[in-house]
Amino acid sequence: MAKVTIQDVAREAGVALGTVSNVLNHPEKVKPATMRLVRDAMDRLGYAPNQSARLLAGGQQRIFGLVLPRLGHGFSLQISSGAEAEALRHGYDLLIANADDDDARSDRYARLFAGMQVAGILVQPLAERDWRPPAAPVTGDANIPIVYLGIQSDEPGWFAAADNGAQGRLIAEHAIERGAHHVAVFGKAETIRRAQRAAGIGAVAEDNPSVRFEFLDEGTWDRAHDGYEIGRRLAKRPVDERPDFVIALTDALATGAITGIQSAGLSVPDDIMVAGGDGNPLAWTGGVSLTTVVPLGYEVGRRGVQSLVEQGEMERRARKTGKPVDRTVNHQALVRPFLLARTSTGVFTRSASDYEMDLGAHL
Amino acid sequence: MAKVTIQDVAREAGVALGTVSNVLNHPEKVKPATMRLVRDAMDRLGYAPNQSARLLAGGQQRIFGLVLPRLGHGFSLQISSGAEAEALRHGYDLLIANADDDDARSDRYARLFAGMQVAGILVQPLAERDWRPPAAPVTGDANIPIVYLGIQSDEPGWFAAADNGAQGRLIAEHAIERGAHHVAVFGKAETIRRAQRAAGIGAVAEDNPSVRFEFLDEGTWDRAHDGYEIGRRLAKRPVDERPDFVIALTDALATGAITGIQSAGLSVPDDIMVAGGDGNPLAWTGGVSLTTVVPLGYEVGRRGVQSLVEQGEMERRARKTGKPVDRTVNHQALVRPFLLARTSTGVFTRSASDYEMDLGAHL
DNA sequence: TTGAAAGCGCTAACAG
């Protein structure tokens, strides 16, 4: 029951040890036939290269680490898909850690990855309103590439995020195009993302003084039930006080609002139109398909990995030329949103039915 | 920026290399005075022990690896939460890999974990109907504890799963208790889990010949839209051919079916009752709260980690006593389901509203 | 492609 080593594989395949090593690290230097031979031997033996030994001997980890605040948030799920796909494309593996909405755990995992000498780290911080990049880099002095996801910042460092302000503007402009006279906006702006979304809506409101915008700082992150209550309450207002367009800062709230409005006997979109704003397919589950933005997490994950790859190349170049990398530069990738106009704002798409609830199809 | 090694520390502190190693690994064997000396030297030099080298020289990681077929499947999400919590309780970190519904990638990640010398590996296989434990262990015989999740098997090895048969029986018995005369069952039994669920329903059907059970082998894994179409079709049948109770093999399909039935002008539960079967909170998003089973993934994840810990202890004991571990034994943890009877089968719970769509609250 | 060999930084085990 001894461990299977590179020696065993070499013997099994009938080749030299160095050849096996080449299959692993420099595939281009090995003839396809030999390659097959070695690969088969590996499978037969269930060979798992000892990562510590590789690293110790001067190899490079082909692993990226991704620290998420909480799996199951739609955006995090999208990020992980995008990052996984892009990492694969560049020949990296992706390992994911779940911080369970706990900043300390997020840090701990980032540090674990750093200690593993991964080739790069992606961190999606909790992003409460006042988040700033940590003063002392989590990676210690080991200048491991690191990118913060879902964060817009002009501090030095690497960031990839959805353009939340643009999301808000897009939705608000849509409301105006649809002929809204009284727009109610709700959702608690607890996180940076939601605050930026709200600000985007506010900007459009200022540009259109003829339309009444009403901001309700209510509801929580993902409790659709809050949306239900608020929607119901809005629907029960006297007609002259009732909004004809409701924007929720998240899709989950919006979906709840639709049901709430319906439960009060009104129709969406005929009496009140409803739009979400964060492009979260997990919430697209009502009978009325929701107007919102296209999900952007996937793209944010991809861009994050691209930044990691880019940083790695910069480091490598720097080591070659001897010139140190300038660490005072801000690199911000911003993913542009697109409107997804659907039934809940009276836009009927060509799909056979407006019933689109393919759980996870857009993840 | 040359790397500081244990040698440098020893020289700086004026002690032997072995003493420095002892300070790190067996502090109790070092005199307090010497200790201070060494610690100071470490601080002065900014020494950081090379983890790869430590590991290579014979350490164990306090890390468990979890390989999931696809994040975003409700069950996988639940597993990751449960595993994370339980791992934390035992002082382990948990790293997650996403195989993206690809068997080869699942294998690859399991091997990566094995190569990282993790303390244990959890794998949730894709679980197509004919899954069996791999002949050649993925871990390369390095006897790393491994547990397969979501799998019922009587092969040697460790398995943790929800009792899918019991889930089916529970739902079917509920149908009979609710006075159903004609029960339609649908969902394609592509996976082991769904086949077992169907079998459980079938067993109850046999025991109750006075109730008509109709099995439609239709619909896919998570496309609620299929449920919509099927529900609509069933609702449009002539009254004497129309089922009064519909069981979907997954909650996503069931949620779709409810909307489909409603779109045909019938009422749930008054005209047709509907039940799901896999306890997936991500799908509990309709206006009518769904009868199904309590989500079990969380518990499966916990039990999986417990098995890992147990295996670890067995290995350690075996190494001590010299007696090898018996690897021909089957260890199967089976998590028992509970019925969650709600509005969709005419059971009205005490909750303020029957609108329960707290996305992810049960994850 | 082969075979041999150096060495990555550490742990554990040894005799003194």
Add this chain to the structure above:
DNA sequence: CTGTTAGCGCTTTCAA
């Protein structure tokens, strides 16, 4: 406590 040494499994280099 010291000083020394044998590996851990791998990558890289080199001559053949």
